[in-house]
Amino acid sequence: MPPTDFELDRLAELLAPAGILVRPHAAAIGLAAAPPTDELAAWRAWFAALPDPQLVALLGRLGPNPLVVSIAAALAAALAAALGPRPAIRDEAPHILLKGMPIVDRIEVWTKLPALMDGAQRILQIRGEAKVGKSYLRYLIHEFCNSRGRGHDVRYFAPSRSLAYIAGDIVAQLRPPITLRARDLAHSTDRAWASSTARQVYEALRHAEPPLTRWLVFDHFDRVRDDDAVVFFAVLAEQVALAASDPNVTHGPRLVLIDHGVPLPDVARPVAAEVVVSRVTVPDLEQFGRRCRPTWTAADARRLFEDVRAAADAAIDDLQRAAPDVSVGDPFMDMLCKRLHALLQPEPTPVPEPTR
Secondary structure, X not given: OOOOHHHHHHHHHHHHHHHHHHHHHHHHOOOOOOOOOOOHHHHHHHHHHOOHHHHHHHHHHHOOOHHHHHHHHHOOHHHHHHHOOOOOOOOOOOOXXXXXXXXXXXXXXXXXXXXXXXXXXXXXXXXXXXXXXXXXXXXXXXXXXXXXXXXXXXXXXXXXXXXXXXHHHHHHOOOOOOOOOOOOOOOOOHHHHHHHHHHHHHHHHHHOOOOOEEEEEEEOHHHOOOHHHHHHHHHHHHHHHHHOOOOOOOOOOXXXXXXXXXXXXXXXXXXXXXXXXXOOOHHHHHHHHHHHOOOOOHXXXXXXXXXXXXXXXXXXXXXHHHOOOOOOOOOHHHHHHHHHHHHOOOOOOOOOOOOO
């Protein structure tokens, strides 16, 4: 089975910046010339044109390294099986995810996902303080679905204040494509149009090809201000909830709402769960580090935490001095992820001195 659209997208994102690594291997096994640039569309088209055996051969030549680990996580069962058996299903949150993104134990989120996939729940609300890494959890959800095999399609939607854009973005990613009904204020109100649009989007999700369970991750839609967008989300959540008790619905969509800020309708609350994401602590870093490197210690974790905290505070001070009237977010998590990424790289192997 060929890679899905999502898998092709991830391959392009992962390997386009690493073209200098891929091109020699592609040439060595006689593949069509790899794109000479890092343009994502060109790489995606190149991967789509490769037969499965050639793609598997290319991945085999690239491994083992962290990039291949990331690619394998993004590929579905057909290609993963060609590289070897999938690892056993994990009961704990992983550390190395798509694009090599480090996520420090978010076990509180990971343990909520099985009920969303196989149980009665259909909606997960994720809350927490600003800048604690909630947006990165989309990678965790991708990894969870991939670890359970094929049959699930995760789509991420960034904040937007326009209902027309929100709904259009969803249906643009579905096949077959549909055309949303235009707003007709002469015969309906904004609320009626929003409600109708939500039902149309839900039906498109249900009947899209191929038949997969589609996970929609909406990130920071707490910024939604339009009444029609609020109605849209409420009706969409209602439709998703009603499908949970309908035996005729075999691939009902799932909703993940990160800092959503819009109350759910009463009918959706029995099938919704909530999790609060907290800030990373020194013990979290200690556990993360030990799984990446056996030599990692509690002192290493504390030193890393304090170094990043000091660097983040200094950056905040610099920004506030430069623009005292501008609200400044905490860059701690962004800085921490960059530092943690180094832990995911293999430790260098000493090169022996040549003998004379």
